[in-house]
Amino acid sequence: MVSRSRARxxxxxxxxxxxxxxxxxxxxxxxxxxxxPMLASLGISLTRWDLLTPPVYVGLRNYERxxxxxxxxxxxxxxxxxxxxxxxPTEIVGGLAIxxxxxxxxxxxxxxxxxxxxxxxxxxxxxxxxxxxxxxxDAGLINQALxxxxxxxxxxxxxxxxxxxxxxxxxxxGLGRTAIIYLAGLKGIPHELYEAGVIDGAGLWQVFxxxxxxxxxxxxxxxxxxxxxxxxxxxxSAYVATNGGPLNATLxxxxxxxxxxxxxxxxxxxxxxxxxxxxxxxxxxxxxxxxSERWVYYESVGGGPEAGRFExxxxxxxxxxxxxxxxxxxxxxxx
Numbered sequence: 001m002v003s004r005s006r007a008r009x010x011x012x013x014x015x016x017x018x019x020x021x022x023x024x025x026x027x028x029x030x031x032x033x034x035x036x037p038m039l040a041s042l043g044i045s046l047t048r049w050d051l052l053t054p055p056v057y058v059g060l061r062n063y064e065r066x067x068x069x070x071x072x073x074x075x076x077x078x079x080x081x082x083x084x085x086x087x088x089p090t091e092i093v094g095g096l097a098i099x100x101x102x103x104x105x106x107x108x109x110x111x112x113x114x115x116x117x118x119x120x121x122x123x124x125x126x127x128x129x130x131x132x133x134x135x136x137x138d139a140g141l142i143n144q145a146l147x148x149x150x151x152x153x154x155x156x157x158x159x160x161x162x163x164x165x166x167x168x169x170x171x172x173x174g175l176g177r178t179a180i181i182y183l184a185g186l187k188g189i190p191h192e193l194y195e196a197g198v199i200d201g202a203g204l205w206q207v208f209x210x211x212x213x214x215x216x217x218x219x220x221x222x223x224x225x226x227x228x229x230x231x232x233x234x235x236x237s238a239y240v241a242t243n244g245g246p247l248n249a250t251l252x253x254x255x256x257x258x259x260x261x262x263x264x265x266x267x268x269x270x271x272x273x274x275x276x277x278x279x280x281x282x283x284x285x286x287x288x289x290x291x292s293e294r295w296v297y298y299e300s301v302g303g304g305p306e307a308g309r310f311e312x313x314x315x316x317x318x319x320x321x322x323x324x325x326x327x328x329x330x331x332x333x334x335x
């Protein structure tokens with residue numbers, strides 16, 4: 001018995017050693033390139049440092065400046081919030097519409113899926129340069145097309161009233177990425193639910209509202225969280241196309257952070273801005289996660305008679321009490 005216990009302990013130690021050896025590349029990368037720089041930036045945020053002289057400890061002065069003594073921080077937050085409020089709903093609704101179209105069984109649908117997704121793999125700088133040409137006030141294709149209808153187009157990227165709208169238009173270039181995620185969610189919806197809706201006499205809109213949309217809420221939730229995080233980190237399009245102008249109309253938060261760090265060499269203040277952004281995005285994400293309990297539907301897992309049951313976040317929801325048993329039978333109302 002003693003020898004068996006020692007053998008088991010030795011095997012367990014070998015498994016633990018093998019586990020840590022396997023994850024050591026990732027662990028090293030996490031410590032060296034993620035956790036280490038995060039902790040370093042936290043320390044730098046408590047100092048005044050210009051990269052050329054030794055850092056000087058200033059306590060919380062950078063955070064005090066961030067909270068009330070920097071007039072441009074409010075402009076940066078306003079631009080970022082406006083862009084988020086415009087882009088995220090467009091991404092969710094537009095991506096869903098394209099995903100529904102790409103889910104149809106028609107000839108050449110695979111080629112269409114590839115065409116819609118291809119713009120998403122282009123470099124950020126490359127597609128911004130293309131859009132800068134399209135939005136040129138004189139030689140751009142968009143304004144030239146408007147002139148054919150007798151409409152004089154705006155000056156887009158050099159007009160403070162239209163610059164942010166132009167960047168929003170650029171963002172629509174990447175809707176194919178969101179559409180592919182929706183397409184994956186659509187493929188995961190059990191076909192039996194659609195058959196049940198047809199048997200009950202439901203039309204296309206009723207099937208979409210009571211079956212498709214509730215079962216896509218986890219995908220919508222996923223895209224919502226990623227969209228909020230991504231828009232608060234917007235940098236490339238504003239940096240390349242407008243550099244924050246004109247008149248700070250496209251001064252995104254991360255672009256302003258970059259300026260503080262590498263234009264003005266205020267590394268302490270830039271680090272404080274980075275941590276404030278982390279806390280802000282974390283707070284928004286937690287709000288969305290908490291709200292998901294009321295509107296996101298999840299499919300239960302496991303065996304037994306309730307395998308495949310869809311959990312509704314409230315009583316009387318559109319998908320309440322609808323599940324399949326082991327024999328594939330469908331029970332419960334669709335609405």
